[in-house]
Amino acid sequence: MPRLKGRVTLATVAGTAGVSVATVSKVLNGRSDVSPATRARVQDILEKHGYVGRRPEPVERDTVELFYQGVLNAYSVEVIQGVVEAGQVSGVDVVLNAHPPHPPTSSSGRAARWIRELIANGRRAAIGITSELADADLAALARARLPLVVIDPANIPQPDVTSVGSTNFAGGMAATQHLLSLGHRRIAYVGGQPTSGCNQARMSGFRSAMEAVGAAVPPEYVWMRDFLYDDGLAGGARMLDLPDRPTAIFAGSDEVALGILEAARARGLRVPDDLSVVGFDDTEVARLASPPLTTVKQPLREMGAVAVRTALQLAAGEKVDSHHVELATTLIVRASAAPLHYTSIAAS
Structure with a gap:
């Protein structure tokens, strides 16, 4: 069926379907007094030609x-x-x-x-x-x-x-700079989908902060799947099983950070003594985590x-x-990140 040109109206839909304007109106309003065959034909034409209709009169409450x-x-x-x-x-x-x-x-x-x-x-x-x-x-x-x-x-x-x-790039830089200020250089990033705009900005902030001090980011130190707990669990496991594992991880969300905490616990590692972790968002879970998460606050x-x-x-x-x-984002310092000399895996 060729697409109708110009603005699609009830009249043009009715003419194409071979029915009255009143019938088209009944279909749009869900009236039952239209045969199934006619209803299907009209709905097919409405969908194929992208009819959206006009806005109704304003209701009392928007x-x-x-x-x-x-x-x-x-x-x-x-x-x-x-x-x-x-x-x-x-x-x-x-x-x-x-x-x-x-x-x-x-x-x-x-x-x-x-x-x-x-x-x-x-x-x-x-x-x-x-x-x-x-x-x-x-x-x-x-x-x-x-x-x-x-x-x-x-x-x-x-x-x-x-x-x-929010200022995701600045937030990513702030999280990484905090870890760098604590003496860490082997810092990994575990974040969201590679195509996500906010994830790209956070990772770019992470890389910029690392490059500014000449700290390398090996390919195996970047893991991107999604911003959920299970992704943090999988990404944390991958990082902590590396022969030369990181001393700190910047997580792209608080839920990812919780997954990393669990991956560390399952391996007998203590946070922040054996691993420093910084999250992103400052949701309720960041305050309830054990230890409470240092994180980048988004004004959600x-x-x-x-x-x-x-x-x-x-x-x-x-x-x-x-x-x-x-x-604007803000770094919230709690208890999940510590200076490198307290990190027992630094010499591993």
Whole structure:
């Protein structure tokens, strides 16, 4: 079926399907008085031609769609809390969709169907956490004029996508410089997905700090999978089983750091006596860890709040100062890192 040219309206869909505009409207509104064959034909045309419809009349209370791709963890819970609290302050309801609307490789038809659902439910804007959206999603959102703000985008921030993050590069440098100041030179990095923008920035900060003092980073001292506990457990095991194992590890997230702590415990190594560890995020697990984690604090709740305020600005037709906002990170020193002369494996 050739794609319709120009703006797709109910009338053009009805003409293509050979039905009335009223029938198309019934299909869009989920009415039951349409035959299954007619419904299927109309829905097929709507999806193939990316019809997203018009925004309904404003409802009494605005709603924002918050969607998250991946497993809910300590990081995402902090960000979600910030979004919800900011929504309460702004008088906006937040609806959480903890599953991706569809795969990143989805078609324009599936993207349009997702956007139609958002519009039909009166969403003012959409906020994604660590999400990677396909071009079809972005095109459908643009056609519907539905603002999108992404928190910590999974891929490198695109110029036309508004995003909120933190100073990941500076945070990576601060974590590594702290370990260097303690006398460590054999420092490894265990982080997230290689394609993740925030992971690349943290690792770049790590490498920059190491290069600044002439400390080598052997290939086996870098492990990148994801930001979860099991990834830290696997990466920590790999590092600590090396013949020339590191004296310190910079973890790309607090959950990864917890996995490294467990890998060290399983090998009879003590933190920080035998191994220094620095995390990233400063979630609740960092404070509850044993020992409590030295970590780089991301202002996670504030990131969620900034995303809400930015999304509402865009929904109101206002201009924003920047399409990508980075909030400052801070090194929080606790008990998981110690000077090198206390590290018994330094001479190994």
